[in-house]
Amino acid sequence: MDTSIASAVREVIGESGYGGLTVDAVAARAGVSKAAIYRRFSSKQEMTFAVLLHDVDQQSPADTGSLRGDLVALIEQITAHLVSPGAGTLSGLLADVRADPNLHARFDSTFLAVERAIITEVVDRAIERGEVANRPDPTVVHALILGPLFAWLIVLDEGTAGVPALIELVATTAADALTRDLLPAATP
């Protein structure tokens, strides 16, 4: 049943946008009752969060042999998570997550925490290689690599054509900042 709900959520968003996503529409599309959905999720926002963000499989990128190469792979992976739900859906979901403290806490403890752990792994590889001296605050690295892509796609709405060049640029500037030890240190 979970798979049919997940598919229904994606299909309804694809056809009607995030604004058109309702539990009614998802129930009808999935061929289940609304009660069946509410037994699993307490709200439309919980359902959407679970389908689009919580169950995303985030893994560390393979070791490319350099910090800059690892960052390109990691930023490509983060960008894919921004592109796949669609910019309108992501901004709507972000607004809902921000409006609900419980959802926001879960967003942080699941989705964002996994990304921070992956960032720490990529930086630790660079420390082992001797490319980076000190372990920086992973949230600052997160802001540096996620931010320009989020701004480009979601705030400025510039589309995907310029994304590969932007990823290369952001990987270069972030790798330089890490190599030059410009970031605040991780709190122990």
Place this chain on the structure above:
Amino acid sequence: MDTSIASAVREVIGESGYGGLTVDAVAARAGVSKAAIYRRFSSKQEMTFAVLLHDVDQQSPADTGSLRGDLVALIEQITAHLVSPGAGTLSGLLADVRADPNLHARFDSTFLAVERAIITEVVDRAIERGEVANRPDPTVVHALILGPLFAWLIVLDEGTAGVPALIELVATTAADALTRDLLPAATP
């Protein structure tokens, strides 16, 4: 009347959040009829956009004598526009702007276009000083300097304590990227 509506919008958001902002609540607070508001704005979203974004006075920062100094001043100014409406309001407003193509076009042709023009002026000063060789795409500069602050405050919800250090870091990395001519060129 416009001033009383603008004040009422800010007060209602301050008390009830963006989710609690309605034309009814604004009319009651401003002491005007709903009809008076709808004569001026076609929707709640139009009203909020006009009050929080369109009428913001954006000016070029004073010349500090260096690209990095000008970027610090510019990023401080952009960050103030992110902080003042509140993170919840900004994510709600962004979702509404994304959901309405007319509003999105006006967001781009007013608010974002002014920021791009200011970025171009700051970069042109650096070109005159001999710090930068070629004029880059201002939208890429915009993504580089807006993105990390937007991510920190709105997506990652990290609060303002770390913001001054992040502004210094982003100004350094963006100035380096511009000085090293790493960005794609402006389209003529």
